[in-house]
Amino acid sequence: MATPLQVMSLADMAAQQVAMSGCRPIVNKKLVKQYGSKAPVQLVTNRGVRVNSVLRKDEWEDLDRAIVPAAVQPLRLTGIIAARQNLVRPIASLGTLMAQYNQVSEMTAANISLRGHASGEKDLTDYSLVGVPVPIIFKEFELDQRVLLSSRMMGDGIDTSNAQAAARVVAEKVEDLWINGDSSVNLNGNTIYGLTSHPNRNTDTATNYGGGDWGTQSNIEPTIAGMIAAAQADGYYGPYGVGVASTQYNQAALTTYSDGSGDTPLERILRMPMVEFVEQIPQLDAGEVVLFQLTSDVLEWRPVTGYSPITTLEWASGDGMLGEFKVMAAGVPIIKSDHAGQSGVVHATGA
Numbered sequence: 005m006a007t008p009l010q011v012m013s014l015a016d017m018a019a020q021q022v023a024m025s026g027c028r029p030i031v032n033k034k035l036v037k038q039y040g041s042k043a044p045v046q047l048v049t050n051r052g053v054r055v056n057s058v059l060r061k062d063e064w065e066d067l068d069r070a071i072v073p074a075a076v077q078p079l080r081l082t083g084i085i086a087a088r089q090n091l092v093r094p095i096a097s098l099g100t101l102m103a104q105y106n107q108v109s110e111m112t113a114a115n116i117s118l119r120g121h122a123s124g125e126k127d128l129t130d131y132s133l134v135g136v137p138v139p140i141i142f143k144e145f146e147l148d149q150r151v152l153l154s155s156r157m158m159g160d161g162i163d164t165s166n167a168q169a170a171a172r173v174v175a176e177k178v179e180d181l182w183i184n185g186d187s188s189v190n191l192n193g194n195t196i197y198g199l200t201s202h203p204n205r206n207t208d209t210a211t212n213y214g215g216g217d218w219g220t221q222s223n224i225e226p227t228i229a230g231m232i233a234a235a236q237a238d239g240y241y242g243p244y245g246v247g248v249a250s251t252q253y254n255q256a257a258l259t260t261y262s263d264g265s266g267d268t269p270l271e272r273i274l275r276m277p278m279v280e281f282v283e284q285i286p287q288l289d290a291g292e293v294v295l296f297q298l299t300s301d302v303l304e305w306r307p308v309t310g311y312s313p314i315t316t317l318e319w320a321s322g323d324g325m326l327g328e329f330k331v332m333a334a335g336v337p338i339i340k341s342d343h344a345g346q347s348g349v350v351h352a353t354g355a
Contacts, residue, residue, distance in 0.1 A: 080179065080283060080284070080285060080286075081179055081182045081183065081247060081283065081285055081287075082178055082179055082182055082305070082313070082337075084245065084281070084283060085182070085303065085305050085337075086305050086307070086313070088298065090298075090299070090300055091298065091299075091300055091303060091304055091305055092304070092305045092306075092307065093300070093304055093305075093306055094306070094307055094308070094309045094312075095138060095306050095307065095308045095309065095334075095335070096309055097308070097309075098140075098308055098310075098311060098334060100138055100308070101137060101138055101191060102135045102136065102137055102138065102191060102192075102194065103135070103136045103137075103138050103306040103336055103338060104133055104134065104135045104136070105133075105134055105304070105338060105340060106132065106133055106134070107132040107133075107134055107340075107341070107342055107343040112125060132343055134194075134340070135191070135192070135194040136194060136195075136196055136197075136306075136336055136338050137189050137190065137191035137194055137195065137196065137336070138306065138308065138334065138335065138336045139181075139186075139189050139196070139334070139336060140311075140332060140333075140334045141174050141177045141178055141181075141332065141333050141334070142174060142330050142331065142332035142333075143169075143170035143171075143173050143174050143330070143331050143332075144170070144328065144329065144330045144331075145166040145167065145169075145170050145329050145331075146166075146321075146326045146327060146328050146329065147166075147326065147327040147329065148325070148326060149324065149325045149326060149327065150325070166329075167316075167329070167331065170329075170331040171314060171331050174314060174331050174332065174333055175313075175314065175333075176287075178313075178333055178335070179287055180198075180287060181196055181198060181336070181337050182198055182199060182337045183198045183199055183200055183247075183285065183287050183288060183294075184198040184200060184201055184287075185197040185198035185201045185202070185339070186198075187201075196336060196337070197339050198337070198339060199247070199294045199296060199303075199339060199349055199351065200288070200292065200294060200351050202339040202341065202347065202349060204341035204345045204346070204347045205339070205341075205347050205349040205350065205351050206231075206234045206235065206238065206347060206349065206350040206351065207350070207351040207352070207353070208234075208352065208353075209352065209353055209354040210223065210227045210230075210291075210293065210352045210353065210354050210355040211354060212230075213226075213227050213230030213231050213233075213234065213350075213352055214226040214227065214229060214230035214233075215227025215228070215229075215230060215352075215355065216354075216355075217291075217354065217355065218251075218252045218255040218256065218269075218355045219255060221255075221259055221261070221269060223355075224255065224256050224269035224273070225269060225272055225273060227293065227352060227355055228246065228273050228276065228279070228293075228295070229276075231293070231295040231350040231352055232244065232276070232278060232279075232295065232350075234350045235295060235297060235348055235349075235350050238346035238347060238348065239342075239346060240297045240299075240302065240346075240347075240348035241278070241297075242278030242279075242297060242298075243278055243279070243280045243297070243298050244278050244279050244280065244295050244296065244297055244298065245279075245280055245281050245282075245283065245295070245296055245298050246273070246279060246281065246282040246283070246293065246294070246295050247282075247283050247285040247288060247293070247294045247295075247296075248282060248283070248284060248285065248288070248292075248293050248355075249284075249285065249286075249288040249289060249290050249291060249292045249293070249355075250284055250285075250286050250288075250290075251290045251291070252290070252291065252292075252293060252355050253270075253282075253284035254284075255269075256268065256269040256270040256273065256282070257269075257270040257284075270282055280298060291353055291354050291355050292351070292352070292353055292355065293351075293352040293355045294349065294350070294351050294352075295349070295350040295352075296348060296349045296350070297348035297349075299348070301340060301342070301348070302339075302340055302347070302348035302349060303337065303338065303339050303340065303348075303349070304337070304338045304340070305335065305337055305338075306335055306336050306337075306338060307333075307334070307335035308334035308335050311332065311333060311334035311335070312333050312334060312335045313333060314331060314332070314333045315331075315332060315333070316329060316330070316331050316332075317329065317330040317332065318330075
């Protein structure tokens, strides 16, 4: 069973350790000139205190090279959305526990008359404030001081397997939040919803959207067309992104029509004027397709500045015999709906 995420308060000792203990390393240029890649590295805490890292400059570089590839690959959906500036609104501080947005209602229809001075119907928009908790997603590992010294004596590089594994599970959890949310993260009754779990999303079977099982080629385009119609019925007219489970993506991308066009179903979906991309999302269950409008009133990525997409913290054990590391990210995906409960997210199953 997965360990529930925790929303950390800076009043807690654990959060203070994250915020005030070791952070990213700094390298003294003079020492680099003197020692080259073997130059010692220091860490600077948020209080400005400098402490020695257990790793050297080249070892930090090896660690970073291992962490970055492991973190980037699983973040397919996160990466696509994070690359769109209109969908990203950074959170300034790790102390922000709740990201918020307003649901705004519409006014009633405008009045019309030949005599403009006639009294009209008065109205005001309604506002509902919605909160989403901002979690810290992390995994810790440690490096034994004696093993590290032994590898240096033998001329071996630093073992980066633990760093890679830690980065991978952090990245996978961030991606999972986009898709499934996490009801175990709860702050004052507020939780995190994903594209396939938001209560106000449009959801139905692919058959009911006008398509069906994508093993039958003729079902693929009608499914997407029906999902677009559902989004437009709620007032969301695109542009759209589409996420597809691996099996269905292959069915759309690797087969061609027998009408002599040479087209794949994927190519025809991408020619729909409102569809900007169709992406394979391995974390979706087989048969699932999600369509979502690419505007900030539908979804938004709220990363914490300095802690996204991923960072590594270091501190030493009490006796100095272990180097402790925390690979972590902080931020939250927000899936939205309007004041009337309408949504620009459409979720199909049974495709």
